Amino acid sequence: GPVIDLVDARKTYTTGAITFEALRGVTLRIDRGEYVAIMGPSGSGKSTLMNILGCLDVLTSGSYALAGHDVADLDEEDLADIRNREVGFVFQQFHLLPSLSAKGNVMLPLTYRQNPGQSARAARRAREEAAVRALDRVGLADKAPNRPGQMSGGQQQRVAVARALVGEPALILADEPTGNLDSSSTDDVLALFDELHASGRTVVLITHEDEVASRAARVVRVRDGLIAEDTGARSFPTAV
Ligand code: ADP
Numbered sequence: 001g002p003v004i005d006l007v008d009a010r011k012t013y014t015t016g017a018i019t020f021e022a023l024r025g026v027t028l029r030i031d032r033g034e035y036v037a038i039m040g041p042s043g044s045g046k047s048t049l050m051n052i053l054g055c056l057d058v059l060t061s062g063s064y065a066l067a068g069h070d071v072a073d074l075d076e077e078d079l080a081d082i083r084n085r086e087v088g089f090v091f092q093q094f095h096l097l098p099s100l101s102a103k104g105n106v107m108l109p110l111t112y113r114q115n116p117g118q119s120a121r122a123a124r125r126a127r128e129e130a131a132v133r134a135l136d137r138v139g140l141a142d143k144a145p146n147r148p149g150q151m152s153g154g155q156q157q158r159v160a161v162a163r164a165l166v167g168e169p170a171l172i173l174a175d176e177p178t179g180n181l182d183s184s185s186t187d188d189v190l191a192l193f194d195e196l197h198a199s200g201r202t203v204v205l206i207t208h209e210d211e212v213a214s215r216a217a218r219v220v221r222v223r224d225g226l227i228a229e230d231t232g233a234r235s236f237p238t239a240v
């Protein structure tokens with residue numbers, strides 16, 4: 001089935017007596033392996049949609065299934081569990097922990113992973129090895145012991161990409177991932193997303209920039225809480 005199956009999604013914010021419908025009936029299906037850019041003007045509902053897709057928030061009405069898990073009615077704890085397993089986030093501001101090394105940051109999504117019968121020590125070692133492999137994948141294996149403060153913005157964002165992919169989530173969700181980067185680091189990070197897509201990962205990227213969106217195979221435009229355009233709305237046969 002699809003990685004993202006969102007049907008007639010509505011999200012209402014209530015502040016005192018005022019309610020505002022930020023999503024007004026959004027239906028979006030994204031298959032495994034797709035690379036999708038979500039665009040739209042400020043206030044159109046992109047952040048709200050990202051929060052829903054990433055299981056950071058829940059719908060007011062409608063349904064959402066992420067990688068086959070129906071998440072619409074989950075409580076906060078179960079939602080967090082699905083989020084930790086199925087979503088790898090990349091943010092504009094990197095959101096790395098400054099006190100941890102690159103390797104320590106990349107290990108974070110694996111914190112609670114331990115195979116049955118595995119010792120705590122063996123589990124930690126497996127997490128470390130996975131983190132180093134992920135750093136190698138973004139070209140930063142040699143920076144594993146470095147703290148974020150010792151790295152350039154582009155390097156920090158590549159560490160964040162390693163953290164997003166280390167747990168093999170169903171979805172990699174990036175919110176303006178190049179918004180704080182110079183053009184050379186932007187190229188590096190976008191090349192990484194191209195590679196992730198080429199290796200079969202499902203990538204959803206939220207961006208204001210046409211140049212960034214043009215890397216994706218499919219562009220979804222949000223306006224006033226609705227999908228105004230979707231270049232891939234039909235489902236294409238999936239290449240195997
Ligand atoms: P975008 O990311 O496209 O700028 P948002 O999803 O942040 O759009 O916001 C969509 C609309 O919902 C905006 O009008 C915004 O002011 C409103 N909104 C977003 N979050 C809240 C909230 N927590 N409470 C009230 N209104 C909100």
Ligand code: ADP
Nearest residue numbers: 013015020041042043044046047048051175176
């Ligand atoms: P972005 O830069 O992605 O457009 P915003 O600045 O619109 O984000 O929103 C930042 C945060 O503030 C989001 O978590 C959003 O949900 C919240 N927010 C946005 N608008 C409002 C609002 N009118 N009232 C309360 N919270 C809001």
